[in-house]
Amino acid sequence: MIAWIRIVSGLALVVLVTIVLLPVQLIGNRFGWKLSWYLPRYWHRIARRVLGLKIIRHGQLEKRRPALLVANHSSWMDIIVLAAVADVVFIAKSEVKDWPVFGWLAVWQRTVFVERERRRDTGNQVSEVGRRLADGEIVVLFAEGTTSDGNRVLPFKSSLFGAAASALDASPEGRVAIQPVALAYTHANGLPLGRYGRPMAAWPGDVELPPHLLAILKEGSVDVHVCFGETVIFDSSANRKLVSRSAEQQVRRMLQKRLYGYEAGRESA
Template sequence: MGMARTIFVAFVLGIVTIVLMPLQILATRFGWRLAALLPYYWQRIARWLVGLRVRVTGTPAKPPLLLTANHISWLDITVLGSVMPLSFVAKAEVAGWPVLGTLARLQRTVFIDRTKRLQTGAATAEIAQRVGAGDVMVLFAEGTTGDGNRILPFRSALIGAAGAAAGTGTITVQPVAVTYTRIGGIPVGASDRPGLAWYGEMPFVAHFSRLIGRGGIDAVVSFGEPIHFTPESDRKKVAEECFESVREMDELARTATSYSGKGDRLFSPQPKNAKGTGSPAAANLAGQAGEGIVDRVS
């Protein structure tokens, strides 16, 4: 059953990709608005096929916007990409991966080779240009993936792209946390997260097949407090603020796994830092969850 489902999902996604690819290539070539929308619709279809259910807490800021997120798995691309039109920043080797590299290019991903300073500078300039032009870019600021049980410190280097985009003005850097809360209706625990995570030398096909066969996956996307980035901003300080915000939102979302009715409400106990000792974003999220405010289902 698991293999049959995997084949079905891969087949349908392949057909959808073949149909949309020529239009996306044209849209990208001529700068049509459709170039940002087609990947979003593709990710919505992929999310439905894979069995992802995504809940969104908080509100994304208006462009120019750079999102700094944690990174757990290839699933993150579909989770975030199905919430709103956006593009990603990825390591250069992704461009050469079979299938995934093609999909990344169609998503208008910016590839960056951190081992070559000249290329890093060119990629940073492209990120700055894209953000400044109104594209929403996602930076997986940890620089890698782990086993999903903890968030690694954020790297500050590429956040400097925000400074370049700011020029003499201001753009917004916004932390966003991706948290997987349930698999097949069962809360995700510490022993389950490494199975969701895609890291090290894990083969993609085997990981894809295993996740598809496990049933529905619930994810929470938490948008934190926007940070106004100016040419005078300290990128290291901004990276640290984003890291702390994402870490706290992720921790809170992990506890908010009790659903009511058809799952349209997200509840959480009031955390200790909700009264101002933690980040404003986490405190705001905590207040919403503690009061039982309805989170929108994207």
């Protein structure tokens, strides 16, 4: 009974905060206010508390701009975690727009949607990401192109790393900072998830969203490590595939360290 009271009250708080912040966000989007860059972080910080996500940070977010974060992806919670840590925008597949609630939130947060089946539009989509980067926004790319089970990193797809190249001309120094980021879900209610328990936090594409969301809410507490790696500088002489491979290797090493060598860290604000 207590768990259900906590869940209902938490969801009510999220709805209330959404009602308050959404009109301001929509107006900011309409008129290009920079407030719309920062406002989503406050919504996501409240959402992560309601979900019981304890964020433990390792390393520092890249301060140079333009900046592209490339991360592993195992759950819809990754978006809430990263957006609670920094003012970011995401690259997502176009199908996300049709998701109930989360699709609307993605649109309101100014996500760049990619039509993977319409290759003739790829150039325009890459240019849009490049424009966002050049404007100083921090863009997040889930470079695996899909979700994993949380135990491993799938091969990175190098195609959208071309967005970094499209931002070079507008960059004052002719370069883009690409920072690898690893997200590792390690504990639930203080107990290690382990290899077989970790998929509880992960969200494979064939699992319905509402039951998974409810399961996370019932858990009450999940530890997630956010590991910022060493920045890779992308300039006119860089090889996109080599940069992609380097970022993938870093993310894989950081994920394995947190999954199999747990260390205490610093919780985000």
